[in-house]
Every structure is written in structure tokens, then in C-alpha cells.
Amino acid sequence: MTLQIAPDTALRDRLAKREEAHKYSYGHAVVLAGGPGKGGAARLAARAALRVGAGLVTVLAPQAAMAEHAAQLTAVMLSPLADGYALRGMLQGDRRINAILLGPGLGLQRAREMVPAALACAAQAGDDAPGRALVLDADALSAFAEEPQTLFQALRGRAAVLTPHLGEFARLFPDLAAQLRDGALTRVEATRHAADRCGATVLLKGAETAIAAPDGQTALHRAVGDMAAPWLATAGSGDVLAGIVTGLVARGLSPFEAAGTGAWLHAAAARSFGPGLIAEDLPEQIPQVLRDIGV
Numbered sequence: 001m002t003l004q005i006a007p008d009t010a011l012r013d014r015l016a017k018r019e020e021a022h023k024y025s026y027g028h029a030v031v032l033a034g035g036p037g038k039g040g041a042a043r044l045a046a047r048a049a050l051r052v053g054a055g056l057v058t059v060l061a062p063q064a065a066m067a068e069h070a071a072q073l074t075a076v077m078l079s080p081l082a083d084g085y086a087l088r089g090m091l092q093g094d095r096r097i098n099a100i101l102l103g104p105g106l107g108l109q110r111a112r113e114m115v116p117a118a119l120a121c122a123a124q125a126g127d128d129a130p131g132r133a134l135v136l137d138a139d140a141l142s143a144f145a146e147e148p149q150t151l152f153q154a155l156r157g158r159a160a161v162l163t164p165h166l167g168e169f170a171r172l173f174p175d176l177a178a179q180l181r182d183g184a185l186t187r188v189e190a191t192r193h194a195a196d197r198c199g200a201t202v203l204l205k206g207a208e209t210a211i212a213a214p215d216g217q218t219a220l221h222r223a224v225g226d227m228a229a230p231w232l233a234t235a236g237s238g239d240v241l242a243g244i245v246t247g248l249v250a251r252g253l254s255p256f257e258a259a260g261t262g263a264w265l266h267a268a269a270a271r272s273f274g275p276g277l278i279a280e281d282l283p284e285q286i287p288q289v290l291r292d293i294g295v
């Protein structure tokens, strides 16, 4: 049965922070950034991860982009990161890094190097202790358009969420996208097949956002009718969603829970802000949404 996503007391409890906790209780998320001039998407995502309650968030950027990020980041931290070798070293050395976002503004070439390095250091899905989870979006998906099987083999069994828009979905799953277009599969069915094929949670974005886990669980978030959020059709709003999901896995939600909760929070923030919304407004609206649901 497909879960229809809506806020409930369990969601409120999951999003609250405990009186006795400290920042490391809520995880350390890292967001990999690309080259100079391409950093906006990573910064949007990082800000959203922090707003949704990750304890610490760090943007990891190539040296050439450090000055640009340093001029714009304050609560979000910043570190240089050269290549995949350096990423493995960092992840092996710091077990507290428990959520990694790759894709927004990353660049296709850097994504091809960084995604396998990050996946090699991700937790196995279904481990009892919440481990290190990955969120793959944008360039981290498009980078594998020519050889999706390479990505799927590395993904299988890892704790990960893929957040494609329909264009990215069609690059990785062309046959499923064609059947979705033809009406042979519903959005939820296409997403369920995709999750089964790649072995990770898949969130297919759109006014109707479908989510599926590799174990067959599915959920649907419908931003239509009373729940419409059409101002989300703006550049960078998907980068913010990826950041929200990353912040939630840093807080210990499972990939499937983080995807569903993230889709709801993202659309609720857009509705709460209303007309004129641009991507920067979304993270800043999260505190109001949290207050509205009693967190």
C-alpha cells in the first residue's frame, strides 16, 4: 500500500530536539561542491540541511572555489577537498560524518570521481545502528547516464536516496521513463521498479513526488489542489530538497523516512512562503513550518 505523506505526531517528535542533546547528537552532514562559480546549489542545500536540524554541516569544495564559498558561508562550515582519494581519507578518519550529499553544482567529471569514493564509505542499508547515508542528486545522477549499471552496482545495499527530476530519472531509467510517459506505469510503479533496480531509495520529484525503497515500501506526496505548491517551479528548489533530505538522514531518519518527510517539509515551506518564492526562501521558511506543526 502506498503511504500518503502528511504530518503527524510521530513526525513532530522526530523533528524535535532533546533538551539534553548537543550538536553531535544530530549528525554531521557534508555537501560536496564543484568548481568556482558553480557553488550556489551546494550552498542552498547546505543551508537547508542545517535549518532542518543537522548538528553540523560542512561544504567541501575544491581549493579554487574556497574564496567564493568563504564570502558567503557563516553557520555552514567550509573545508577544501581535492579529489576522491582525499574524500576517502576524510571519511575513514571522521566517523561522525554521517550524511553526504553529492550532485548539486558538482559537475559531471567531479561526480564520476566522488560518487564511488563516497559509496565505498557508506553504511549498509538495514544496519541496526544508523550509519552513514548518501543523497545523490543532479550531476551525481547525470554523470552515470552512459553507464547506469556502474552506479547501481556500487549503490546496491548501501543506505542512499536518489532524488531525480524526470529528466534525470530518464537518464538512469530510460525504459521506465518511457513507460511512465506512455501510461503503462504509474509514477509510483515506475519509482518502485527504479528502487528495486538500483537497490536504493528513489524519490522522483514533481508536483506529485513518488518515493520507493528497495524493500518495496512506497509513498506519494501530492502537491496539488489544496496542497499545491507551484512556486516550487524555480531554479534551485530541488537543490534545497536534496539538502533537507540530507539533514534528515544526518539526524538519523532512514533513507525512506527522510525522503518522505523531506518532500512534505519542502512543499510546506513553499506554501508557507507563498507567491514570489525563490530557492533561498525555502530554508528560511523551515522554522515557521516546524513551529506550525508544533515542533
Ligand SMILES: NC(=O)C1=CN([C@@H]2O[C@H](COP(=O)(O)OP(=O)(O)OC[C@H]3O[C@@H](n4cnc5c(N)ncnc54)[C@H](OP(=O)(O)O)[C@@H]3O)[C@@H](O)[C@H]2O)[C@@H](O)CC1
Pocket (backbone or CB within 6 Å): 038, 039, 040, 041, 042, 103, 104, 105, 106, 107, 138, 139, 142, 165, 166, 167, 168, 206, 235, 236, 237, 238, 239
Ligand atoms: N542556483 C544554482 O546554483 C543552481 C544550480 N543548478 C545546478 O545546475 C546543474 C544542472 O541541473 P539542471 O537540472 O538545471 O540541468 P540538467 O541536468 O540538464 O537537467 C535539465 C533537463 O532535464 C529535462 N527535464 C525533464 N523533466 C524535467 C523536470 N521535471 N524538471 C527539470 N528538468 C527536466 C529538461 O530537458 P527537456 O525536457 O527540456 O529536453 C531539462 O532541460 C546541476 O548541478 C544543478 O544542481 C540548478 O539546480 C539550478 C540552480
Ligand SMILES: Nc1ncnc2c1ncn2[C@@H]1O[C@H](COP(=O)(O)OP(=O)(O)O)[C@@H](O)[C@H]1O
Pocket (backbone or CB within 6 Å): 138, 165, 205, 206, 207, 208, 209, 223, 228, 229, 230, 231, 232, 233, 234, 235, 236, 237, 238, 239, 240, 241, 266
Ligand atoms: N509545479 C510544481 N508543484 C510542486 N512542486 C514542484 C513543481 N515544480 C517543481 N516542483 C518541485 O520543485 C523541485 C524542483 O527540483 P529540480 O527540478 O531538481 O530543480 P533544480 O535543479 O533547479 O533545483 C522538486 O522538488 C519538484 O518536486
